[in-house]
Amino acid sequence: MSLVDREELKRKRDQYIVPSVKQLYADPPLIVRGKGQFLYDETGREYLDMFAGIVTVSVGHCHPKITQRTIEQLQELQHTSTVFLTQPMVDLAEKLAEITPGTLTKSFITNSGTEANEAAIRLARQATRRNEIIALEHSYHGESHLTSTLTANFNWRPDAMPAAGVVYAANAYCYRCPFAATPEHCHLECAADVERVIQTRTSGAPAAMIVEPIQGVGGAITPPEGYFGAVKKILDRYGVLLIADEVQTGFGRTGKHMFGISNWGVDPDIMTCAKGLGNGIPIGAMVTTAAIADQVKRQQINTFGGNPVSAATALAVIETIQEEKLMENALTVGEYLMEGLTELQKSYPIMGDVRGKGLMVGVELAGAGKEPLPLETAKIVELAKDNGVILGKGGLWGSVLRIKPPLSITAENVDTCLKVLAKTIAAVSKAAR
Numbered sequence: 001m002s003l004v005d006r007e008e009l010k011r012k013r014d015q016y017i018v019p020s021v022k023q024l025y026a027d028p029p030l031i032v033r034g035k036g037q038f039l040y041d042e043t044g045r046e047y048l049d050m051f052a053g054i055v056t057v058s059v060g061h062c063h064p065k066i067t068q069r070t071i072e073q074l075q076e077l078q079h080t081s082t083v084f085l086t087q088p089m090v091d092l093a094e095k096l097a098e099i100t101p102g103t104l105t106k107s108f109i110t111n112s113g114t115e116a117n118e119a120a121i122r123l124a125r126q127a128t129r130r131n132e133i134i135a136l137e138h139s140y141h142g143e144s145h146l147t148s149t150l151t152a153n154f155n156w157r158p159d160a161m162p163a164a165g166v167v168y169a170a171n172a173y174c175y176r177c178p179f180a181a182t183p184e185h186c187h188l189e190c191a192a193d194v195e196r197v198i199q200t201r202t203s204g205a206p207a208a209m210i211v212e213p214i215q216g217v218g219g220a221i222t223p224p225e226g227y228f229g230a231v232k233k234i235l236d237r238y239g240v241l242l243i244a245d246e247v248q249t250g251f252g253r254t255g256k257h258m259f260g261i262s263n264w265g266v267d268p269d270i271m272t273c274a275k276g277l278g279n280g281i282p283i284g285a286m287v288t289t290a291a292i293a294d295q296v297k298r299q300q301i302n303t304f305g306g307n308p309v310s311a312a313t314a315l316a317v318i319e320t321i322q323e324e325k326l327m328e329n330a331l332t333v334g335e336y337l338m339e340g341l342t343e344l345q346k347s348y349p350i351m352g353d354v355r356g357k358g359l360m361v362g363v364e365l366a367g368a369g370k371e372p373l374p375l376e377t378a379k380i381v382e383l384a385k386d387n388g389v390i391l392g393k394g395g396l397w398g399s400v401l402r403i404k405p406p407l408s409i410t411a412e413n414v415d416t417c418l419k420v421l422a423k424t425i426a427a428v429s430k431a432a433r
């Protein structure tokens with residue numbers, strides 16, 4: 001492939017790609033190569049990737065073992081669809097049964113997180129013969145009609161006519177507690193809100209509640225200890241299934257556990273995952289218990305879901321996470337990152353909140369009156385890139401820096417990131433004064 005000039009490519013992109021597909025940067029580099037935790041532009045300039053695509057490159061760009069397995073599978077068998085018997089999909093499902101918590105054993109393999117969530121809601125509705133769904137405020141669950149309705153964030157809600165049957169509970173947003181509590185005086189009113197929502201906004205018998213253990217696009221919003229345990233008790237009392245959307249928190253990202261929800265000691269009834277499962281190859285999965293799956297006998301199909309290439313790649317990704325002890329690395333390097341950020345926070349008051357677990361970290365920027373600072377956040381993301389570090393951005397008001405690198409990063413990479421953050425936050429803080 002011959003490379004076109006960066007400016008020419010930008011012009012062509014504007015001409016041929018729909019304008020709703022936006023760029024993270026005002027001045028985007030042209031990325032041509034990735035290796036481990038680094039990206040390279042067409043001039044050979046290196047960038048430390050602290051965002052991993054969008055929280056997707058879990059084991060590093062173009063990991064040699066994984067690339068090799070993808071190529072081998074491509075040369076052997078590329079496609080049949082779910083109606084034919086092939087081994088990689090079954091091997092992957094067996095592996096997912098082994099590593100997911102509780103009695104989750106049966107999988108439906110998809111191409112994306114959106115599709116996995118669609119499949120989860122469909123299963124929950126069919127298995128319970130109920131209809132209503134509870135989601136959390138500030139959530140993100142995908143781009144389809146249904147999953148964008150599950151998404152309680154106006155930036156990602158294009159439909160003035162949302163899908164029917166979805167209601168929302170307050171999220172566990174400690175920095176801006178919806179119940180004006182403080183961590184010292186918290187009675188988990190956010191968990192109790194789920195019962196209030198069931199009683200006042202549903203028939204009293206919803207099918208399921210869908211949650212991100214740590215809200216990703218919402219800005220690394222991390223519920224307090226005890227939150228999901230209290231929510232699960234309420235759901236069990238009303239016969240409501242819990243769906244854990246692990247699209248961002250899955251596969252070791254939060255450090256202590258393979259899946260985010262396990263940090264709260266809770267086993268979901270249905271789990272969805274994608275992103276980090278494929279390390280960049282399109283794949284998603286919905287995993288549930290045999291008891292729930294066996295309620296539904298109707299036929300279900302997915303042309304590309306569980307295709308041999310994606311399935312073989314995903315299996316290699318999980319093996320690599322285990323063999324290279326990347327979950328353990330996410331824990332230790334994540335703690336080191338968190339310590340560094342907390343230290344930095346002492347010097348820069350605009351770092352209103354530092355939160356997260358493992359390598360799923362957010363820094364919420366806020367002014368003296370706790371007002372969100374989206375312009376400053378965008379400026380820091382742009383300046384960090386100019387200084388060779390890729391960061392993400394999120395939150396309801398676009399005021400959260402998202403730091404979610406490949407799980408293979410080192411303490412030295414963290415030092416580089418902290419140094420660039422200090423420099424850029426200092427520049428932006430000075431300009432804001």
Ligand SMILES: Cc1ncc(COP(=O)(O)O)c(C=O)c1O
Nearest residue numbers: 112113114140141142216247274
């Ligand atoms: C928590 C969560 N769920 C679902 C999705 C949708 O996944 P996909 O973009 O693969 O459809 C995303 C994507 O960012 C996500 O963060």
